[in-house]
Amino acid sequence: MSVFEHPEFEGHEHVAFHQDEATGLKAIIAVHNTNLGPALGGCRMWTYQDSAEALNDVLRLSRGMTYKSAMADLKLGGGKSVIIGDPRKHKTPEMMQAMGRFVDSLGGRYITAEDSGIAVADIKEMSKHTAYVGGVEAKYRYDGGEADGNPAPSTAYGVFVGLKAAVQHKLGSDLKGVKVAIQGLGHVGYRLAEHLHREGAILYVTDIFPDNLARAKEELGAIVVEPADIFGLDVDVFAPCALGAAINESSLVQLKARVIAGAANNQLANESIGKAVREKGLLYAPDYVINAGGVIDIYHQRMLSTPTALRAHIEKIGETLSEIFVRADEEGRPTNVVANLMAEERFKGTSVNG
Ligand code: NAD
Numbered sequence: 288m289s290v291f292e293h294p295e296f297e298g299h300e301h302v303a304f305h306q307d308e309a310t311g312l313k314a315i316i317a318v319h320n321t322n323l324g325p326a327l328g329g330c331r332m333w334t335y336q337d338s339a340e341a342l343n344d345v346l347r348l349s350r351g352m353t354y355k356s357a358m359a360d361l362k363l364g365g366g367k368s369v370i371i372g373d374p375r376k377h378k379t380p381e382m383m384q385a386m387g388r389f390v391d392s393l394g395g396r397y398i399t400a401e402d403s404g405i406a407v408a409d410i411k412e413m414s415k416h417t418a419y420v421g422g423v424e425a426k427y428r429y430d431g432g433e434a435d436g437n438p439a440p441s442t443a444y445g446v447f448v449g450l451k452a453a454v455q456h457k458l459g460s461d462l463k464g465v466k467v468a469i470q471g472l473g474h475v476g477y478r479l480a481e482h483l484h485r486e487g488a489i490l491y492v493t494d495i496f497p498d499n500l501a502r503a504k505e506e507l508g509a510i511v512v513e514p515a516d517i518f519g520l521d522v523d524v525f526a527p528c529a530l531g532a533a534i535n536e537s538s539l540v541q542l543k544a545r546v547i548a549g550a551a552n553n554q555l556a557n558e559s560i561g562k563a564v565r566e567k568g569l570l571y572a573p574d575y576v577i578n579a580g581g582v583i584d585i586y587h588q589r590m591l592s593t594p595t596a597l598r599a600h601i602e603k604i605g606e607t608l609s610e611i612f613v614r615a616d617e618e619g620r621p622t623n624v625v626a627n628l629m630a631e632e633r634f635k636g637t638s639v640n641g
Pocket of ligand 1: 438439440442470471472473474475476493494495496514528529530531550551552578579581
């Protein structure tokens with residue numbers, strides 16, 4: 288397994304491997320870039336087949352965090368960590384504490400948080416041995432409500448603000464009467480639906496589980512459709528809020544919407560599909576820009592900020608997206624390409640480390 292020659296290694300500052308025999312911990316921390324500040328990124332525990340697969344994942348994810356934090360105007364860099372193992376079978380409090388010691392050994396260059404397979408309780412175990420954790424205790428919500436530690440309300444509010452900016456740019460209107468198709472009514476999707484309903488949007492929703500669908504129909508007047516039918520609807524906006532790769536060759540052919548704006552990570556099946564999206568006349572709100580409300584929330588909770596400052600920061604997502612849309616029009620480039628360029632302009636060549 289090569290590291291420096293690894294196709295995903297490029298640009299990384301630091302990759303650390305750690306094994307703790309007493310607890311069975313096998314983990315990797317990747318710090319992609321700390322020019323703008325310490326690298327924040329979640330810890331993922333997954334049944335990786337081998338360390339090569341784990342390395343590939345951690346390198347890819349840590350780079351993504353650098354771009355996300357830069358575009359969210361956070362004084363943070365990008366990093367990520369992975370633990371090799373089955374979270375349901377192998378995870379113990381002692382293992383999480385060992386992970387905390389590993390995180391601490393980087394002296395604050397890397398700050399960890401939740402990701403797949405790692406819950407708030409696990410981060411609390413890690414925090415017994417390191418102060419470099421986020422997402423442990425949320426003290427407030429962006430709207431002044433009581434926080435339950437879940438960043439989804441902030442993510443959903445950011446997606447709502449971003450979707451509004453995209454509709455304004457592409458359709459020149461507010462949300463009243465605008466038809467939005469939401470794929471996935473989970474933690475973020477349902478809250479997004481509530482915001483949109485309050486602004487007068489007409490909702491079409493789908494999910495593979497019926498739980499939230501009946502509620503959306505009753506409370507928000509949403510029209511429920513089958514999962515396979517969500518792409519081809521005659522709507523203005525498509526909001527992917529389920530899994531990745533919702534925008535692929537087959538879905539793009541079906542899409543009638545003029546705007547793509549949703550919460551899901553890695554919405555484009557590949558980077559080059561951004562060009563096809565643009566050529567079809569669709570406006571795509573780059574995923575890592577529009578869904579940054581959660582990481583903005585974690586940052587403010589760590590800084591002991593205020594709900595007002597948090598809310599204002601999330602609302603900047605709309606301004607950042609508008610900047611991307613204008614530049615994409617001026618330069619004739621896909622929005623995903625412009626977002627990457629803007630992020631690189633922000634984090635490359637600037638350093639808080641002197
Ligand atoms: P969630 O698991 O609560 O919701 C996802 C929903 O999508 C579920 O209800 C699931 O049943 C549904 N779904 C899955 N496959 C589907 C399909 N093929 N068709 C229709 N529905 C389907 O997750 P979430 O926290 O709401 O996050 C949604 C997306 O946003 C994910 O991609 C996540 O990575 C991303 N995201 C979430 C946050 C956050 O703060 N929660 C932050 C950034 C990005």
